Amino acid sequence: MEQNRYFIELAYKGTNYHGWQIQPNAKSVQETIENALFTKFREKIKLTGAGRTDTGVHASFYVAHFDCNIKITEKNVFSLNNILPKDIVIYKIYKVGNTANARFDAIFRTYKYFISTKKNPFNLETVTQINTEINLNLLNEASKILLEYTDFTSFSKLHSDTKTNNCKIFSAKWYLENNLYVFEITADRFLRNMVRSIVGTMININEGKTTILELKQIIKGKNRNLAGKSAAPEGLFLTDIKYT
Numbered sequence: 253m254e255q256n257r258y259f260i261e262l263a264y265k266g267t268n269y270h271g272w273q274i275q276p277n278a279k280s281v282q283e284t285i286e287n288a289l290f291t292k293f294r295e296k297i298k299l300t301g302a303g304r305t306d307t308g309v310h311a312s313f314y315v316a317h318f319d320c321n322i323k324i325t326e327k328n329v330f331s332l333n334n335i336l337p338k339d340i341v342i343y344k345i346y347k348v349g350n351t352a353n354a355r356f357d358a359i360f361r362t363y364k365y366f367i368s369t370k371k372n373p374f375n376l377e378t379v380t381q382i383n384t385e386i387n388l389n390l391l392n393e394a395s396k397i398l399l400e401y402t403d404f405t406s407f408s409k410l411h412s413d414t415k416t417n418n419c420k421i422f423s424a425k426w427y428l429e430n431n432l433y434v435f436e437i438t439a440d441r442f443l444r445n446m447v448r449s450i451v452g453t454m455i456n457i458n459e460g461k462t463t464i465l466e467l468k469q470i471i472k473g474k475n476r477n478l479a480g481k482s483a484a485p486e487g488l489f490l491t492d493i494k495y496t
Contacts, residue, residue, distance in 0.1 A: 255319040257350045260285075260299070265339040266310045267377045267486065273304050281305075281340060282316075288335040293322050302354045302493050303361065306445060308485030310378065315493050317354040360422060362492035363447045365435040365483065379432060380487030386433045387458055388426050394457050394464050395424040397471070398437075398450070405474035407449035417443055417474075426454075438492075445482055453480035 262285070270278035274286075282299050289297040299316040324345045332342050366379045369386060398421050405417040424437045435451055453470065456462040462470075462480065470478045 255321055255350075256323070257317055257319050257348050257352060258324055258345050259348050259352065259354060260316050260318065260345045261343040262314050262316070263312050263341050263343065264310065264314065265378070266305060266308050268337075268339060270307045271305050271309065272301050272311070272314070281311075284337065284340060285316075285342075288332050289318070291335050292328065292332055293320065295320055295322065300354055302358050303442070303490075304444060305490055306448070306485055306488075309488045309490070310486075311490040313492055314490060315354045315358070315495075317348065317352060319350075357495050358493050359496055360438050360440050360494050361442060361490065362436065362438040363442065364489050364491045365447060365451045366487045366489070367433040367435075368431070369433070370431070377486050378489075380484045382455065384459055386426070388428065388433070390464075391426040391435075391454050391458055394454060394467055395426060395435075395437075397464060397467050398424045400468075401471045403474060404443055404446055404471065406470050406476055406479045407443065407446045407453070408476060409444035410476050419443065419446070436491075447488060448482040448485065449476070449479050451483035451487075455483060456480040 264281050266281070268279065269281050272281045274280050274283045282301060286297060286299055297318050297320050299318050301316040302314060305311060329342050329345055336342070367386065368375065368379045368381050369384065371381060402418045402420060404419050408417050419439045419441050421437065421439045426433065426435050435454065437447060453462060453467065457464065457467065
């Protein structure tokens with residue numbers, strides 16, 4: 253029997269997971285969903301995700317694909333959500349062409365990083381709290397610098413297995429929304445730890461530890477040790493993925 257390919261749209265709170273991708277001896281979002289699919293359909297189904305997310309990072313919108321012999325219906329989505337833990341939700345599953353690919357067909361992805369400058373015990377796992385006020389004008393000026401470059405080795409996780417550290421950033425900006433400071437960045441691809449490394453460096457700029465001129469030197473230096481410490485994972489969300 254010919255297999256059908258499906259896209260699955262979902263969201264997850266990453267606090268209790270070691271990222272999207274299956275890890276040895278660690279709980280991942282991918283493994284949790286694959287186990288739910290097996291429980292429901294009694295068929296071993298392997299998911300291919302749109303990309304990795306780090307331990308503790310969230311996704312308010314995520315896409316994966318899988319192949320199976322079963323016809324998936326809306327009723328199946330309801331059943332799967334009952335099997336899955338409360339911190340993972342499937343929005344929909346729909347049939348696509350057999351060559352469609354959740355990872356390689358994505359033309360851009362958007363991440364948002366949320367920061368609060370006021371203590372709030374109710375968002376500790378989804379917002380990063382810092383003790384200094386944010387200078388939006390300064391950080392937006394710094395964000396424009398990112399659009400001038402394509403090699404972001406300085407913001408990449410060390411010893412990564414990526415073939416290239418080039419990324420095309422389409423937009424990067426800071427703004428205030430619902431009393432939270434938000435850094436929003438859209439690119440064709442992201443390196444491991446890239447957004448958190450950028451945010452950590454931006455926080456250094458905000459605190460006067462790094463200048464905008466030094467930001468240019470950091471990027472040109474192509475050395476992770478030049479950039480700031482990675483910002484905490486809890487404030488980071490993958491929020492959008494667009495396909496052709």
